[in-house]
Amino acid sequence: MVDAGVGSPMTDAASDSGTSLKGVPIRRSLIRNLFLLIVLLTGTILLSTVYTGQRIARSASEALIGSALHSVRGEVHGFTDPVQRSLLLGAQLARTGVVDLDDPAAMNAVFMPLVEEIPQISAVNVGTAEGRGYLLWRFPDRWRNRLVWTDRWGDRIEFSEWSDETTLLRKWTVEEPPEDERYDPRTRDWYRVAVEPDPEVSPSSAVYWTDVYKFFTTGEPGVTAMVRVQDATGHRFVLAYDVALSDLTDFTRRLEVSPNGFAFLLAEDGRVLGLPGLPRFDDPKTREAALLNRPGELGVVVIEDATRRFESLPPDQRGIFSFQSGGETWWADVRPYPLGTNRELTLAALVPQEDLVGIIGEQRLLLAGISMFGFGIATAMAFWLARRYGSPLATLAENSQRIGTxxxxxxxxxxxxxxxxxxxxxxxxxxxxxxxxxxxxxxxxxxxxxxxxxxAARIGGANREITSLFTDIAGFTTISEHMSPETLMVHVAEYFEELLGIIQADGYGTVTQLNGDGITAMWGAPKDVQDHARRAIHAVVRCQERLVVLNSDWHARGLAPLPTRFGLASGPALIGNVGAASRLVYTAMGDTVNLASRLEGLGRSYGVSVVAAASTREAAGPGFAWRMLDVVRVKGKERPVEVVELLGSDSDVGEKVRRFAARYEEALAFYRSRSFASAVEILEDLLLDDPGDLSVERLLGLARTHAAHPPPEDWDGVSNFDEK
The missing domain is CATH 4.10.170 (p53, subunit A)
Structure with missing residues (x-):
């Protein structure tokens, strides 16, 4: 028997219940603390608004002028980038052999649609080292071709005019043109600038721009973008697009910086390429006379004052600065703008402080109003929250006290x-x-x-349906060789913190191991959940999205980006405690886990980030976009497995990516059905659209090999990977 009168639990607990409680009720504490916090925050905001107005005005002015120039920079990029992209597209088409100077009509069919889409392009030029030249010149109502071949024809020029790509209006030849109309592309700026830096053919992304010069065809000033090309036959030439300076000025005059602000564009030598949108330049003759002058020569007082102030600043202090003009404070931002491979323009934006102060004043009033409104709402919510949280928590506390006795x-x-x-x-x-x-x-x-x-934990486990995930940082060994151990540890810790947070965010993802630079995780255990595959894929998509932001930030901070591969597989696994009585590990074992590990490694062979088993795709259900990669036999498995690439959520995957995936899957189907020639044809087209795609290159290489040397009759189209 137990003697209830001597140290029994009931007696001890009862004696504890008589102890007086200290502190204040949670409801009162919440009201008091929330009210104090609201008063403190509101007062701080209002005091900061009142006593730091000048500093706010300056920082806001700098931010606004910087934002304005950033917007202008984006607009300028929107003007020049289509020219460069169209030029690179034309060069890519030219490499396939469509540029045939013996067939100008075929060339017109290629370049007329490209030029029609971009109004700032006035003409297309092609020039060769043999003095052969092709010109496509756009008129308001027609097109004109000019063909020359100095080394063979001498001075002769052949002209033709077209209403569209197929309709020839007229054609004529000038055997002995006047001296000032004779043309050799090798003597023109656009040809010399493109070929002088390096006699070899440049990379496909190297776009060159000329300095300002007068066009041979019109005599008006302009600039030319060009790229060097070598076609499939080894023939080399220069492809160039003309952009008239008048079009550039029309563009800069339309830019909106602020109600009274404006922007303009300068060449490398400081001459004005794009005039500001001021009333004095509304007249075409005035614009023509002002172009290519120095900023201080435009006859605009505020620009002259800004120029003097800019030139008086040390080079390291140029950028955003203020100056006085006409008794008014102005802000200016002057920044370089790289153009192609060889040029650097200068963007300048000028904004009167009155424009900025008006915005800042509105922000102050809005901030004060929001603060007072927020104060009232927050005070009311403080009382409501105190009641909402306090009452049930008080009941819980009372119940806990009774359970304690x-x-x-x-x-x-x-x-x-x-x-x-x-x-x-x-x-x-x-x-x-x-x-x-x-x-x-x-x-x-x-x-x-x-x-x-x-x-107490015991050795043992149970079979569960799970989705297993393995990750690995691509090129981690090389990355670690270029970083100190301390820096590497901090870098990887930040990486793990972000990815582990995403994996475990929904409460169902379980991280079972951190192995060097890799993560092993699973969904479906210890918490049983039916949609484990869907949750796993959502987590991987979020990891990829977060890594885009993180890698950009790391690059900006001078740290190495950490590109990551993911491997996913779904199926049965043994879940439980593994180890010895003295040391246990909660983990997953089995074929599903091993397969996920192998698939992560396959990403290296196919050049993709996420490789999953078809079982994961089927278990995940709709809502995601996939690409069938291959049928493989990995190390340790005799049965082949279909593997797929996760492209992303359905809503985030564009039509171009879907078409690419569909064409690749069509090529894979031809390949596995032994139609190797059909597979090669599709894959070669895909490489033109996406050069360097490792999965396409790999399958294309296999298809070409089998087309030349057919495999045996028992060939099953399965790719074997004998390494882990």
């Missing part, structure tokens, strides 16, 4: 629509039931011990 019946019902409070109430009720059950069989001291340390 082993009074397990007659507890109050906790009413709340807060999930966390409901969870606390549910856990409290389960604890009460557990104590009630154990108290009938086991002494209370043992129950208290079990509640303190939990159930």
């Amino acid at each position: 082993l009074e397990l019946t007659g507890l109050k019902q906790v009413e709340s629509n807060l999930r966390e409070v409901d969870q606390l109430a549910a856990e409290q009720d389960r604890m009460r039931l557990a104590l009630d059950a154990f108290s009938r069989y086991v002494p209370m001291e043992i129950i208290r011990e079990l509640l303190t340390r939990g159930e």
Whole structure:
């Protein structure tokens, strides 16, 4: 028997309940602390607004002028980038052999559609080292071709005019043109600039621009973008697009910086290429006379004052600066703008401070109004939150006190629509039931011990359906060789912090191991969940999206980006505690886990980031875009497995990517059905659209090999990977 009068649990607990409680009720504490916090934040905001107005004005002015020039920079990019992209597209087409100077009509069919889409392009030029030249010149109502071949024809020029790509209006030849109309492309600026830096053919992305010069055809000033090309036959030539300076000025005059601000564009030598949108330049003759002058020669006082101020600043202080003009404060931002491979323009934006102060004043009034409105709303919410949180928590506290004295019946019902409070109430009720059950069989001291340390872990496990994930940082060995151990540790710690947070965010992702630079995780255990594959894929998509931001930030900070490969597989696995009695690890084992590990490694062979088993795609259901990569037989498995690439969520994958994936899958189907020539034809087209795609290059190489040397009759089209 137990002597209830000497140190029994009931007696000890009852004696503790008589102890007086200290502190204040949670409702009162919440009201007080929230009110103080609201007053402090509101007062701080208002004081900062009142006492730091000048500093705010300056920083806001700098931010606004910087933002304005950033917008202008974007607009200028929108003007020049289509020219460069169209030029590179034309060069890419030319490399396939469509540029045939013996067939100008065919060339017109290629370049007329390209030029029609971009109004700032006035003409297309092609020139060769043999003095052969092709010109496509756009008129308002027609097109004109000019063909020359100095080394063979001498001075002769052949002209033709077209209403469209197929309709020839007229054609004529000038055998002996006047001296000033004779043309040799090798003597023109656009040809010399393109070929002088390096006699070899430049990379496909190297676009050159000329300095300002007068066009041979019109005599008006302009600039030319050009690229060197070598076609499939080894023939080399220069492809160039003309951009008239008048078009550039029309563009800069339309730029909106602020109500009274403006922007203009300068060449490398400081001459004006794009005039500002001021009323004095509305007249075409005035614009023509002002172009290619220095900024201080435009006859605009504010520009002259800005020029003097800019020239007086040390080079390291140029950028955003203020100056006085006409008794008014102005802000200016002057920044370089790289153009192609060899040129650097200068963008300048000028804004009167009055424009900026008006915006800042509006922001101050808006901030004060929001602060007062927020103060009232927050005060009301403080009382409401105190009641909402305080009442159920007070009930929980009272129930906990009664449970502490082993009074397990007659507890109050906790009413709340807060999930966390409901969870606390549910856990409290389960604890009460557990104590009630154990108290009938086991002494209370043992129950208290079990509640303190939990159930003892034992070796063993159970079969569960899961989705397994393996990750690895591509090129991590090379990355680690170029970083100190301390820097590498901090860098990788930040990487793990971000990815682990995403994997575990929904409460169902379980990280079982960090292996060097890799992560091993699973969904479906220990918490059983039916949509484990869908949750895993959502996590991988979020990881990829986050890595885009992180890698950009790391690059800006001078740290190495950490490109990551992911491998996914879904299926049965043994889940539980593995190890010895003295040391246990909660993990997953089995074929599904091994397959996920192998698929992560396959990403290196196919040049993709996420490789998944077809079982994962099927288990995930709709909502995602995939590409069938291959059918493979990995090390340790005899049966082949279909593997797919995760392209992303359905809503985020563009039509171009989907078409690419569909064409690749069509080529793969031809390849596996032994139609190697058909596969080669599709894959070669895909490489033109996406040069360097490793999966396409790999399959194309296999298809070409099998087309030349057909495999045996029992060939099953499966790719074997014998390494891990």
